[in-house]
């Protein structure tokens with residue numbers, strides 16, 4: 154087999170993340186993270202736009218325990234295309250502590266979908282970020298959305314803020330819960346009260362089925378400071394955007410580490426300090442509990458969330 158060569162300039166995940174100062178609420182969920190390979194066992198997709206380092210399920214579960222999370226939601230990374238084997242293997246090894254979001258093509262059989270459901274899959278990801286994927290026709294995505302809606306799954310969408318106007322009609326016609334990755338990548342150099350972010354807030358306000366991950370400050374920040382060397386006030390330029398979303402839509406927000414942080418160009422954050430970013434955007438224990446426990450449990454482990462809410 155050919156040796157696997159990482160994309161030039163690739164940054165590997167932080168080798169020794171700190172212990173967060175924030176004590177996470179019991180049952181906290183890291184609701185956006187990935188596994189990469191290992192490439193020798195689960196080859197990367199031929200159509201991929203980058204070749205990452207390996208980031209295995211064991212390494213992900215070790216990070217979960219180190220940071221104090223109880224569960225993970227593993228999202229199919231684009232470097233694996235529509236081959237979800239590494240993700241499904243991770244779900245099956247998680248002892249019920251991980252659920253997943255896959256990428257699929259229209260030819261998939263009902264039986265394959267059902268096997269994914271049994272492994273813990275609860276969503277599909279539609280990606281519109283051009284540097285990551287080739288274009289998929291909207292009619293194919295609509296067909297997939299209609300099929301997975303019947304399983305009670307949701308659609309995760311990844312796009313950049315400038316593309317929201319063009320994608321609006323497609324997104325607002327989706328028949329499921331819709332979860333936006335990384336707040337739709339706002340340009341945080343623009344004002345939080347400006348028209349671009351106002352459109353995103355309107356998207357959430359007018360559509361009660363739209364949720365947002367308030368994740369990836371390390372990707373969105375233009376001025377830092379970086380979550381390194383004990384910095385407790387990292388990525389200050391992202392805070393007003395994420396806090397606005399958390400405060401206006403406290404029951405429709407999720408948070409995740411985004412480990413192992415694909416395609417970061419200038420630094421790799423300390424994941425412990427990323428956790429310490431959370432109180433800046435969700436300042437009260439109640440907001441933190443919704444963001445980290447109640448909301449992800451309702452979406453990914455609804456049977457447990459319902460049982461916990463039922464009168465004894």
Ligand SMILES: O=C(O)c1cc(C(=O)O)oc(=O)c1
Pocket residue numbers: 229230231232285334372411415416
């Ligand atoms: O911005 C990115 O580069 C990125 C890539 C991927 C992926 O390749 O799946 O996932 C993410 O959540 C973010």
